[in-house]
Amino acid sequence: MEILRVENLSRTYGRGEARVEALKQASFSMQRGEFGAVVGVSGSGKSTLLNCIGGLDKADAGNVFINGQDVFAMDENERTIFRRQNIGFIFQSFHLIPELNVEQNIIFPLLLDYRKPDQNRVDEILQVLGLENRRKHLPGQLSGGQQQRVAIGRALITRPALVLADEPTGNLDSQSSQDVMDLLCRAARHYQQTVLMITHNMDLTAAADRVFRVSDGRLKELGGASE
Numbered sequence: 001m002e003i004l005r006v007e008n009l010s011r012t013y014g015r016g017e018a019r020v021e022a023l024k025q026a027s028f029s030m031q032r033g034e035f036g037a038v039v040g041v042s043g044s045g046k047s048t049l050l051n052c053i054g055g056l057d058k059a060d061a062g063n064v065f066i067n068g069q070d071v072f073a074m075d076e077n078e079r080t081i082f083r084r085q086n087i088g089f090i091f092q093s094f095h096l097i098p099e100l101n102v103e104q105n106i107i108f109p110l111l112l113d114y115r116k117p118d119q120n121r122v123d124e125i126l127q128v129l130g131l132e133n134r135r136k137h138l139p140g141q142l143s144g145g146q147q148q149r150v151a152i153g154r155a156l157i158t159r160p161a162l163v164l165a166d167e168p169t170g171n172l173d174s175q176s177s178q179d180v181m182d183l184l185c186r187a188a189r190h191y192q193q194t195v196l197m198i199t200h201n202m203d204l205t206a207a208a209d210r211v212f213r214v215s216d217g218r219l220k221e222l223g224g225a226s227e
């Protein structure tokens with residue numbers, strides 16, 4: 001089942017001499033439960049791709065379908081709600097709410113939709129994340145790896161069909177990076193979520209089903225038919 005379809009997605013920044021074609025007609029699709037990695041040098045357009053797919057940035061042209069729904073056809077309000085219910089975001093900097101404890105940060109997206117957290121699901125996530133004995137800690141009382149695991153829990157609590165991760169291991173040591181990778185793999189394999197992850201680290205692409213390279217704004221699938 002197709003979860004993500006990207007058609008001719010383009011994004012240009014600036015004008016005149018400052019004009020940058022950050023993304024040039026990117027097209028690809030992903031199935032339910034697939035784990036994709038996006039690689040490419042700094043400035044090649046990886047974050048632009050993810051941000052346009054997730055609606056955090058506005059594409060100039062092209063289409064994005066998530067779960068068969070045309071994301072760009074929605075108005076701002078519809079898109080915000082759709083995004084919250086269908087996409088989980090994980091960033092390099094964790095963006096946790098400092099005043100909320102681990103458990104509260106994880107359930108936050110549910111509260112925004114006035115949904116009651118399922119305590120079994122929260123407990124399961126805390127256990128998988130290895131954070132059961134940190135549930136009442138504030139983000140400032142956690143290590144970087146633990147904070148990233150909280151951010152992953154927050155991205156997964158709503159069971160989004162699509163998880164977009166921008167360098168989720170960028171600030172972590174190798175053991176924490178491996179833990180984060182294991183969690184994302186589990187999201188894909190165990191929970192059949194579609195994961196698209198940017199990484200600088202080619203070693204981390206080994207776990208991925210598919211690898212995409214962005215170079216100078218152009219996306220190409222490695223090992224794909226065009227290679």
Ligand SMILES: Nc1ncnc2c1ncn2[C@@H]1O[C@H](COP(=O)(O)OP(=O)(O)OP(=O)(O)O)[C@@H](O)[C@H]1O
Nearest residue numbers: 013014020022040041042043044045046047048049
């Ligand atoms: N808001 C912006 N205004 C102008 N140019 C931008 C903006 N955001 C990105 N760019 C340009 O678009 C290009 C792609 O940027 P992007 O952040 O997508 O690259 P990236 O591959 O994610 O890089 P990195 O690996 O360093 O995070 C870059 O050349 C950058 O200078």
